[in-house]
Amino acid sequence: MTDPNADSDGDANADELGEATVAGDDLDAVLAAVRERVTPDAAERERLEAAAADLAERVRAAVTDLPSPADDADVLTVGSTARGTWLAGDRDIDLFVRFPTDLSREELEQLGLRVGHAVLPDGEEEYAEHPYVVGTADGFDVDLVPCYDVDAATEIRSAVDRTPFHNEYLLDRLTDDLAGDVRVLKSFLKGIGVYGSNLRTRGFSGYLTELLVAEHGGARETLEAVADWHPPVRIDPEDHGTAEFDDPLVVVDPTDPERNVAAVLSGDNLARFQHHARDLLADPRTDPFFPAEPRPLDAAGVREHVRRRVTAPVAVAFDAPDLVDDQLYPQLRRSLAGVERELDGMGFDAIRAATFAAERGDDGGDRRAVLLVELAARRLPAVERHEGPPVHVRDHAAGFYDKYADDPNAYGPFVADGRYVVERERDPDERDGVAVLESERIFDAALGARVESALECGYDVLAGEELATLADEFGVDLREYFEPTV
Amino acid sequence: MTDPNADSDGDANADELGEATVAGDDLDAVLAAVRERVTPDAAERERLEAAAADLAERVRAAVTDLPSPADDADVLTVGSTARGTWLAGDRDIDLFVRFPTDLSREELEQLGLRVGHAVLPDGEEEYAEHPYVVGTADGFDVDLVPCYDVDAATEIRSAVDRTPFHNEYLLDRLTDDLAGDVRVLKSFLKGIGVYGSNLRTRGFSGYLTELLVAEHGGARETLEAVADWHPPVRIDPEDHGTAEFDDPLVVVDPTDPERNVAAVLSGDNLARFQHHARDLLADPRTDPFFPAEPRPLDAAGVREHVRRRVTAPVAVAFDAPDLVDDQLYPQLRRSLAGVERELDGMGFDAIRAATFAAERGDDGGDRRAVLLVELAARRLPAVERHEGPPVHVRDHAAGFYDKYADDPNAYGPFVADGRYVVERERDPDERDGVAVLESERIFDAALGARVESALECGYDVLAGEELATLADEFGVDLREYFEPTV
Numbered sequence: 001m002t003d004p005n006a007d008s009d010g011d012a013n014a015d016e017l018g019e020a021t022v023a024g025d026d027l028d029a030v031l032a033a034v035r036e037r038v039t040p041d042a043a044e045r046e047r048l049e050a051a052a053a054d055l056a057e058r059v060r061a062a063v064t065d066l067p068s069p070a071d072d073a074d075v076l077t078v079g080s081t082a083r084g085t086w087l088a089g090d091r092d093i094d095l096f097v098r099f100p101t102d103l104s105r106e107e108l109e110q111l112g113l114r115v116g117h118a119v120l121p122d123g124e125e126e127y128a129e130h131p132y133v134v135g136t137a138d139g140f141d142v143d144l145v146p147c148y149d150v151d152a153a154t155e156i157r158s159a160v161d162r163t164p165f166h167n168e169y170l171l172d173r174l175t176d177d178l179a180g181d182v183r184v185l186k187s188f189l190k191g192i193g194v195y196g197s198n199l200r201t202r203g204f205s206g207y208l209t210e211l212l213v214a215e216h217g218g219a220r221e222t223l224e225a226v227a228d229w230h231p232p233v234r235i236d237p238e239d240h241g242t243a244e245f246d247d248p249l250v251v252v253d254p255t256d257p258e259r260n261v262a263a264v265l266s267g268d269n270l271a272r273f274q275h276h277a278r279d280l281l282a283d284p285r286t287d288p289f290f291p292a293e294p295r296p297l298d299a300a301g302v303r304e305h306v307r308r309r310v311t312a313p314v315a316v317a318f319d320a321p322d323l324v325d326d327q328l329y330p331q332l333r334r335s336l337a338g339v340e341r342e343l344d345g346m347g348f349d350a351i352r353a354a355t356f357a358a359e360r361g362d363d364g365g366d367r368r369a370v371l372l373v374e375l376a377a378r379r380l381p382a383v384e385r386h387e388g389p390p391v392h393v394r395d396h397a398a399g400f401y402d403k404y405a406d407d408p409n410a411y412g413p414f415v416a417d418g419r420y421v422v423e424r425e426r427d428p429d430e431r432d433g434v435a436v437l438e439s440e441r442i443f444d445a446a447l448g449a450r451v452e453s454a455l456e457c458g459y460d461v462l463a464g465e466e467l468a469t470l471a472d473e474f475g476v477d478l479r480e481y482f483e484p485t486v
Numbered sequence: 487m488t489d490p491n492a493d494s495d496g497d498a499n500a501d502e503l504g505e506a507t508v509a510g511d512d513l514d515a516v517l518a519a520v521r522e523r524v525t526p527d528a529a530e531r532e533r534l535e536a537a538a539a540d541l542a543e544r545v546r547a548a549v550t551d552l553p554s555p556a557d558d559a560d561v562l563t564v565g566s567t568a569r570g571t572w573l574a575g576d577r578d579i580d581l582f583v584r585f586p587t588d589l590s591r592e593e594l595e596q597l598g599l600r601v602g603h604a605v606l607p608d609g610e611e612e613y614a615e616h617p618y619v620v621g622t623a624d625g626f627d628v629d630l631v632p633c634y635d636v637d638a639a640t641e642i643r644s645a646v647d648r649t650p651f652h653n654e655y656l657l658d659r660l661t662d663d664l665a666g667d668v669r670v671l672k673s674f675l676k677g678i679g680v681y682g683s684n685l686r687t688r689g690f691s692g693y694l695t696e697l698l699v700a701e702h703g704g705a706r707e708t709l710e711a712v713a714d715w716h717p718p719v720r721i722d723p724e725d726h727g728t729a730e731f732d733d734p735l736v737v738v739d740p741t742d743p744e745r746n747v748a749a750v751l752s753g754d755n756l757a758r759f760q761h762h763a764r765d766l767l768a769d770p771r772t773d774p775f776f777p778a779e780p781r782p783l784d785a786a787g788v789r790e791h792v793r794r795r796v797t798a799p800v801a802v803a804f805d806a807p808d809l810v811d812d813q814l815y816p817q818l819r820r821s822l823a824g825v826e827r828e829l830d831g832m833g834f835d836a837i838r839a840a841t842f843a844a845e846r847g848d849d850g851g852d853r854r855a856v857l858l859v860e861l862a863a864r865r866l867p868a869v870e871r872h873e874g875p876p877v878h879v880r881d882h883a884a885g886f887y888d889k890y891a892d893d894p895n896a897y898g899p900f901v902a903d904g905r906y907v908v909e910r911e912r913d914p915d916e917r918d919g920v921a922v923l924e925s926e927r928i929f930d931a932a933l934g935a936r937v938e939s940a941l942e943c944g945y946d947v948l949a950g951e952e953l954a955t956l957a958d959e960f961g962v963d964l965r966e967y968f969e970p971t972v
Contacts, residue, residue, distance in 0.1 A: 230878050231904070248904070267904045271877035275887070275901070278880070309897075309909075310868040310917065351871060351909070377863050382796040385837060391757035392716050394764070401761070401972075411795075414970035415761070418717070418734070418753045423795075423837070431796065484900035486887075 027284040031184055031219055034289045038183045040088040048086075051138040052077045052093050055119065059095060059144065062118040070111050073099040074149070078167045080206055083174055085182040087190075091140045096164060098149035101157070105130070112146025119144060129158040153255035165255035166207050173214045181219035182210050184289075188219075191289040192276040194269040199326040202266040204273070211237060211251055211261060223277045231270060275486045296475020297482060299468035305482040306465050311351055312378035313467055314433045316442070318459035320357050320369035321450035328357055328369070331448030336371050338446035339437075346430045347384065349376040356470075356477040368473055369454075372481070378433045378463065380426060383411060388420035437461045513770040517670050517705055520775045524669045526574040534572075537624040538563045538579050541605065545581060545630065548604040556597050559585045560635070564653045566692055569660055571668040573676075579626045582650060584635035591616070591643070598632025605630060615644040639741035651741035652693050659700045667705035668696050670775075674705075677775045678762040680755040685812040688752040690759070697723060697737055697747060709763040717756060761972045782961020783968060785954035791968040792951050797837055798864035799953055800919045802928070804945035806843050806855035807936035814843055814855070817934030822857050824932035825923075832916045833870065835862040842956075842963040854959055855940075858967070864919045864949065866912060869897060874906035923947045 040048070059075045066073070079094035080086035097115055099108050109130050116123055116133025120142060123135025132145040148157050153165040174182065189195035189204050197205035204212075215237055216222040231248040234241075241252035245260045248267040253259040280288055297305075306313060316339070320328060332355040340350050351374045358367040388400035397420055404410045404422045411423035429439045436442065438461050443452065462469060471478060526534070545561045552559070565580035566572035583601055585594050595616050602609055602619025606628060609621025618631040634643050639651040660668065675681035675690050683691035690698075701723055702708040717734040720727075727738035731746045734753040739745040766774060783791075792799060802825070806814055818841040826836050837860045844853040874886035883906055890896045890908045897909035915925045922928065924947050929938065948955060957964055 228880065268901045271901045271904050274877050278884070308868060310865065351867060351869065376867050377865075379796065379863075381837060381862050382794060383837065391760050394714065398764070411968075412970050413972060415754045415757045415972050418757050420972075482897075484898050486899060486901050486906075 027220060027281065030280075030284040030286055031181075033286055034187060035180050035184050037286075037290075038087045038187045039180055040086070044088060047138075048081060048091075048093070048140065051140050052081055052095075055093060055095055055137055055142060058119045059097060059115060062115045063097065065118075066111055066115070069100045070103060070107070073097050073111075073146075076164060076167065078163050082167055083170050083182075083210065084176065084179045085174065085186070085206065085210060087183055087187055092143070093137075093140045094143045094145065094163075096160070097144065097146045098164060099146060101148050101150060103148075105157075108146055108148065112144075115146070116144040129160060153253070154257070156256075162253075162255060162259075166253075169254050170207075170210050170214065174210060178213055178218065181222075182213045184219040185209050185213055185222055187289045188223075188276070188280070189273070191291050192272060194272050197264045199264065200329045201269075202264050203269050204265060205261070208251060208261045208265070211235075211254070215251075223281060226274055227277045227281055229270075229274060231267065272486055294476045294479060297471060297479035298475060299471040302468040302471050302478055302482065303465045306467060309374075312375040312433060312464060314373055314375060314378070314437055315462040315467055315470065316371040316437055316455070316459050317368055317462060317470065318370075318451075318454050319457065320367045321454045322366075323450060325357075325360065327450075329355075331451050332357060332369060332371070335445070335447040335451040336373070338448075339371055339442065340373055342441070342445035343373060343375070343433060343436065346436065347380050347426075348433055348436075350374065351376055352481075354477070354481050356474045358473055369451075370470060370474060370477075372467075373433075375433050380431050382426055382431060383423040384426045386422050386424050387416075388413065388422065390418050391415060391420060392418070434461055434463045513706060513767065516766075516770040516772055517667075519772055520673060521666050521670050523772075523776075524573045524673045525666055526572070530574060533624075534567060534577075534579070534626065537626050538567055538581075541579060541581055541623055541628060544605045545583060545601060548601045549583065551604075552597055552601070555586045556589060556593070559583050559597075559632075562650060562653065564649050568653055569656050569668075569696065570662065570665045571660065571672070571692065571696060573669055573673055577626045578629070579623075580629045580631065580649075582646070583630070583632045584650060585632060587634050587636060587643075589634075594632055594634065598630075601632070602630040615646060639739070640744070642742075648739075648741060648745075652739075655740050656693075656696050656700070660696060664699055664704065667708075668699045670705040671695050671699055671708055673775045674709075674762070674766070675759070677777050678758060680758050683750045685750065686815045687755075688750050689755050690751060691747070694737060694747045694751070697721075697740070701737075709767060712760055713764045713767055715756075715760060717753065758972055780962045780965060783957060783965035784961060785957040788954040788957050788964055788968065789951045792953060795860075798861040798919060798950060800859055800861060800864070800923055801948040801953055801956065802857040802923055802941070802945050803854055803948060803956065804856075804937075804940050805943065806853050807940045808852075809936060811843075811846065813936075815841075817937050818843060818855060818857070821931070821933040821937040822859070824934075825857055825928065826859055828927070828931035829859060829861070829919060829922065832922065833866050833912075834919055834922075836860065837862055838967075840963070840967050842960045844959055855937075856956060856960060856963075858953075859919075861919050866917050868912055868917060869909040870912045872908050872910050873902075874899065874908065876904050877901060877906060878904070920947055920949045 056075050056077060063073050063075065064071055076082070076096050076098065077093065078096050079092065080090065081093050086092070097112060099111065103111070113125060113131055113133060120133050120135030120137060123133040123144070125131050126134050130146070132143065134141070134143050136142060145160055147160045147163065150156055150161050153162045156162050186195060186206065186209050189209060194201065194203035196203045197208070212222050213219060215235055216225050232246070232250065233248070234250040236252040238252070238254045238257070240257040242257045245263070247260055247263055247265070248270050249262040249265050251261040253261050276288060321331070323331065336353055336355045340353050343350060353373045355369070355371050357369040360367055389396045391397050400420050401413050404413050409425035413420040413422050415421070429435050429441055442455065447455065467478070542561050542563060549559045549561065550557055562568070562582055562584065563579065564582050565578065566576065567579050572578065583598060585597065589597070599611065599617060599619060606619050606621030606623060609619040609630070611617050612620050616632070618629065620627070620629050622628060631646055633646045633649065636642055636647050639648045642648050672681060672692065672695050675695060680687065680689035682689045683694070698708050699705060701721055702711050718732070718736065719734070720736040720738075722738040724738070724740040724743070726743040728743045731749070733746055733749055733751070734756050735748040735751055737747040739747050762774060807817070809817065822839055822841045826839050829836060839859045841855070841857050843855040846853055875882045877883050886906050887899050890899050895911035899906045899908050901907070915921050915927055928941065933941065953964070
């Protein structure tokens with residue numbers, strides 16, 4: 001049951017979590033050490049800048065071959081590479097091609113892909129809001145994304161059109177020193193597992209991290225502010241926010257008063273950030289920034305936890321629908337909630353639940369996914385108490401009595417607390433959590449549409465120690481489930 | 487599971503329970519037949535009146551031997567014999583000796599007993615509010631009770647002083663015809679199991695039955711009124727009630743404006759009366775008046791029900807404390823409620839519960855009693871979810887985190903819905919309903935004082951099919967429990 005970190009300083013010093021002040025120099029020393037480690041050296045910097053410049057040049061060349069007016073599209077490097085906030089070792093370059101707005105969407109997509117393939121001959125097409133080409137060049141992973149050259153972020157035609165404005169905004173504000181602090185904070189968020197605005201992680205995006213550092217004037221200042229936050233927290237750097245949001249953290253986009261940059265951040269990840277920020281302030285050290293690789297839990301470990309908890313975990317394992325994570329995880333979460341609600345409605349008591357999916361293979365498709373619900377007990381009694389109306393409500397009560405008086409499968413009617421009461425026989429399919437999931441009943445649950453069709457193609461139900469068979473594929477997820485930490 | 491009456495007309499016609507009107511002559515014919523059967527014939531009447539007169543004479547003689555002023559105590563027959571409302575075959579005679587109020591309580595008790603033993607040489611002493619003598623004479627069971635000769639029921643010194651006033655009030659009102667209807671209604675209440683104001687039954691007393699018939703003008707009229715009652719119901723024959731009661735049925739004592747004659751009647755027994763009154767009106771027949779002896783459930787029957795219900799009944803069987811039923815049953819009910827609350831607090835889910843006691847032997851003491859709680863499941867998981875404060879409530883949250891961070895027996899702390907959450911290890915003694923009852927934990931429950939001391943002398947815990955061993959002693963109770971009816 002022990003937290004894998006239990007023997008780290010983290011918990012040994014947890015009793016200081018409540019304190020606000022720490023020996024400044026300890027923390028400064030730690031942050032400096034981290035900064036040193038995550039800041040790319042001159043050589044790396046040059047390599048990347050050279051590669052980016054070279055790519056931009058090739059894109060410009062490709063653009064000139066395009067029919068007018070597309071041929072005066074401009075090219076810019078965006079993202080952490082452009083802003084000098086990438087973490088040492090990252091090898092991503094994001095290039096945007098900004099086309100005139102008088103192109104149709106079809107033209108934009110078609111010409112964008114043409115440029116992409118010209119510049120990245122080995123590139124493949126991916127699809128966000130519209131298709132774009134990803135490939136490699138000089139050993140870097142390159143995204144080449146077409147967008148519209150709009151006058152303001154408020155006039156965007158698709159989400160990617162906003163990126164150049166973010167770039168511009170931050171380039172004006174992120175000094176080299178602040179850029180270094182952004183790297184420090186990014187690596188902290190990565191270390192504690194809440195970095196990334198994809199819908200699997202629901203954490204902090206790079207842009208959000210940069211805005212927080214710019215807003216608070218540094219990594220340390222951000223950590224100290226976060227430790228004391230009382231969500232919902234609203235930050236509006238340009239003080240121009242127009243919309244209301246009910247997200248736990250609202251950071252109004254400086255380039256768009258109607259957008260919350262932290263919209264995908266989950267409340268739990270915000271809470272985790274607060275916890276770990278306090279922990280670091282109370283006990284400054286570098287290991288939260290660079291955690292060890294999570295150790296998968298093996299089959300024996302799973303069996304031991306199941307035996308020790310004396311619960312009845314039931315899992316549905318199936319071939320995940322062929323979706324990118326950003327589409328798959330919301331479907332899995334919705335489906336898990338639906339299954340939990342369904343079981344709860346039948347009288348089962350769920351202690352905890354989780355959903356896992358394997359990494360997506362390059363070929364897409366063919367990865368397994370799991371819906372896990374841990375029940376307090378696998379089986380329910382064969383009888384279920386059902387209370388009728390008070391006996392004195394004559395007609396209504398008589399109707400209830402008549403309904404059950406001759407039912408050979410009901411105990412009663414009898415009188416309790418002035419009401420008619422019967423104990424009905426529970427549907428045999430609804431007495432056993434495993435039987436429920438193995439039967440058609442599972443489709444009564446509100447499942448994500450693609451998960452529902454995936455289950456229609458078949459699935460396995462695992463109960464109790466049978467979960468151990470998931471250890472090969474989901475050992476790390478099972479470690480997180482059975483040895484949960486903040 | 488079928489109701490033992492399921493094949494009787496009762497349920498066959500239950501679909502008419504809602505109807506208010508029935509073929510009058512059917513019901514009248516049924517009531518007349520019952521009346522015929524429960525009205526003692528002339529011979530029985532003469533025998534009883536002769537015996538009562540003779541006893542009264544002997545009491546008067548005994549009284550004259552008493553020291554003044556006790557020697558002008560007067561004697562009167564009370565109860566159903568005096569009012570001609572006893573059921574054919576009943577063999578009870580109640581005699582009251584009314585002493586002057588200037589006697590002290592001690593003198594009253596001592597002289598009352600002296601008269602009692604003089605008249606009933608084989609008599610034994612019993613104790614209600616004060617001691618009195620019960621014995622037999624001419625084959626009748628005789629109660630000889632001393633009381634004070636007060637001027638009004640409102641001036642009574644003990645409950646029994648009220649009886650003569652009840653007697654007087656009813657003698658003025660119960661014509662022979664109404665007395666016959668009282669017999670009919672009494673036998674109906676007996677038949678459906680709600681007759682008797684003792685604290686085991688918590689039903690209708692004879693006096694209450696007589697008042698209801700007098701108030702409504704007959705048995706049929708009473709049944710029709712009861713069928714439509716919407717408790718709480720208040721009846722005040724003398725329209726002189728002063729006090730408020732929160733009993734489901736309030737019948738203000740015509741001889742005492744501050745007393746509810748129906749105070750001990752339970753709401754469930756009132757509901758049962760309503761149910762059976764409607765049933766009789768819908769389907770007039772004599773068998774509810776003269777039900778068959780209840781058939782005890784045998785060991786095999788108990789085992790079959792336990793297997794069929796797939797529940798986890800647990801029973802505590804012990805030597806009942808040496809108390810009369812009026813003291814024992816309230817203690818048993820309080821203790822059962824305490825045990826249920828205790829188990830519920832630990833997370834167990836009780837489907838139903840009941841308490842039984844064997845008949846009391848003449849020697850008093852040495853009868854078994856049972857506290858039965860039917861659990862949905864005998865065992866609980868080893869872990870128990872425990873939610874802490876929201877993470878953002880910094881100091882409070884830190885205190886919670888620190889408390890569990892290093893606890894090797896807790897899963898977590900982790901974050902859920904913005905809060906710290908742990909899964910604590912459940913006390914091994916609190917995971918198994920049988921272990922709870924076998925351990926000292928049972929004494930944490932709010933038990934009746936005498937039941938608690940009885941359990942301290944030892945008890946057996948029976949689980950599941952082991953309940954079958956109770957069938958020999960409690961077969962009828964177990965039939966009622968496992969085949970419950972209204």
